[in-house]
Structures are given as C-alpha cells and as structure tokens.
Amino acid sequence: MPVIRLGSIPRTVSALRRVAKRRRLGGLPTWRCCPATMAYLCVLVTTYWISMRLLPRDEALRLLLSISTNMNNLAHHPVRSLLGSALFPAPPLLSVSGVLTVGVGIAGCLGLVERVYGRWRAVGLAAAGHLGATCLTVPVVLFGVSSHRYDTAELHTFDFGVSYVAVAAMAAIVHRLPRVVRPLWLLSGVGYLLSDADWYGWLPDFTTIGHLCAVAIGLGASRGLRRIDRPGNEARSARTGEALGPGFPRDDVELERID
Numbered sequence: 461m462p463v464i465r466l467g468s469i470p471r472t473v474s475a476l477r478r479v480a481k482r483r484r485l486g487g488l489p490t491w492r493c494c495p496a497t498m499a500y501l502c503v504l505v506t507t508y509w510i511s512m513r514l515l516p517r518d519e520a521l522r523l524l525l526s527i528s529t530n531m532n533n534l535a536h537h538p539v540r541s542l543l544g545s546a547l548f549p550a551p552p553l554l555s556v557s558g559v560l561t562v563g564v565g566i567a568g569c570l571g572l573v574e575r576v577y578g579r580w581r582a583v584g585l586a587a588a589g590h591l592g593a594t595c596l597t598v599p600v601v602l603f604g605v606s607s608h609r610y611d612t613a614e615l616h617t618f619d620f621g622v623s624y625v626a627v628a629a630m631a632a633i634v635h636r637l638p639r640v641v642r643p644l645w646l647l648s649g650v651g652y653l654l655s656d657a658d659w660y661g662w663l664p665d666f667t668t669i670g671h672l673c674a675v676a677i678g679l680g681a682s683r684g685l686r687r688i689d690r691p692g693n694e695a696r697s698a699r700t701g702e703a704l705g706p707g708f709p710r711d712d713v714e715l716e717r718i719d
Contacts, residue, residue, distance in 0.1 A: 585681050627653070631679050
C-alpha cells in the first residue's frame with residue numbers, strides 16, 4: 461500500500477493550482493471579463509422566472525410552445541422559434557441537469573471561452589451549437605415519424621432550452637484540460653447523455669441526437685480554438701484584441717503551447 465506523505469499534499473495542491481491558472485480554468489464569469497456570458501445568464505434567469513413564476517400556467521405553456529423548435533414552428537416562424545428557444549432554460553433549473561447545463565456548461569465553459577478567446581468567439585460558439593444541433597435534428601425527426609418510430613406528436617411538441625449551447629461549450633474547452641482528463645471528460649459527458657436518453661428501438665430521442673451533434677460541433681470548435689493557443693497565433697490575436705475578452709489584462713498572456 462503506497463504511503464502518502466502529508467508534506468507532499470500542499471505541493472500537489474499548489475501544482476494543480478498552477479496548472480489551472482496556466483490553462484485559465486479557474487474563476488467564475490464576471491461582468492469585466494465575460495460580459496456576454498453574464499448577460500446571457502441574466503436573460504436565462506429572467507425568462508425562467510417569467511415562465512415558471514410570473515405567468516399563469518396556461519399562458520406560460522402557450523409561450524413555451526410558441527418558441528419551441530418543433531417541425532410546425534420551424535415551418536411557419538423559424539426565426540422566432542430558433543432564437544426564442546435559446547432564451548428559455550428547460551425546467552427544473554435547480555436539478556442535476558439544470559445545474560450541469562446552466563452552471564457548468566454556460567457559466568463555466570462558455571464563460572471560459574469568452575474569457576480566453578473573446579466575446580464574439582463565445583457568441584459564435586453558442587450560435588453554432590444551438591442552431592447547428594437544432595437543424596441537424598430536423599431530418600432525424602422526419603425520419604423517425606415517417607418510419608413510425610416517433611409519434612406524430614413529436615412534430616408539434618415542446619422543444620426549447622439551452623442544453624445544445626452548454627454541451628457545445630463543454631466539448632469546446634476539452635483542449636484546455638490536462639491530457640489525462642480529456643478522455644474522462646468526453647466519455648463521462650457522452651455517457652450521461654446516452655444514459656438519459658429515451659430509446660425507440662435502435663433510435664434514441666431526437667434531443668439526444670441533438671446533444672451528440674452539439675458535442676461534434678464543440679469538438680470542431682475546440683480544434684479551431686487550439687490553433688489560437690499556439691504561440692505565434694495567440695500573440696498576433698492578442699495584439700489585435702481578438703483573443704481576450706474586454707478588460708482582461710494583456711500582460712497576463714502566457715505564450716505556451718498546449719498539448
């Protein structure tokens with residue numbers, strides 16, 4: 461049995477802190493370094509309070525159905541459904557899935573992307589995750605209904621929330637994690653998504669497929685963001701003010717290659 465020396469614990473903790481600081485993994489989003497993420501979180505809290513607390517139940521259901529990205533809404537008012545569905549978090553907010561989505565995915569991972577790579581890259585990632593995953597599920601729903609695996613009610617059901625944004629952000633920051641943590645991060649995330657799925661024979665529900673598409677989008681974004689971490693690219697991007705969010709100290713840039 462290995463012997464753990466108490467004197468080595470502070471050194472280990474200090475080393476972990478240095479790794480987190482070097483990769484900028486620590487810290488909560490603030491208005492100074494993550495204004496877009498903070499504004500998005502405020503919108504999500506406000507819309508959740510309006511739909512779950514302020515409005516009568518019938519009016520809230522009509523509102524949420526009108527901004528859902530089901531086939532009926534996408535055919536008749538796609539802009540309203542695509543934009544509106546990303547502004548209302550799915551209830552309950554104080555649950556495991558709610559905390560993972562809003563707390564870890566939006567506040568933690570999307571905030572990290574904005575803090576390190578800038579506001580517009582974070583906004584672009586959020587848009588790509590939500591719009592891309594939503595659009596990719598459309599043929600899946602149509603196939604599932606036509607093959608009688610999905611019920612026809614799926615064509616006009618509730619479908620809103622920010623989980624596609626959160627999942628894409630979680631996958632996008634994988635390159636900033638230590639190498640040994642990356643497989644565990646991805647496998648545990650995908651495993652959780654699959655374990656929470658409803659299966660119709662071999663076909664999972666379309667939301668799970670959307671989540672897997674968001675993972676793929678996030679990994680593609682991670683590949684692009686990793687190029688910015690290369691010394692030459694990061695220095696050039698920092699000089700033009702694109703790599704870091706507003707208010708982030710320029711003299712804190714560490715030009716090191718992240719493997």
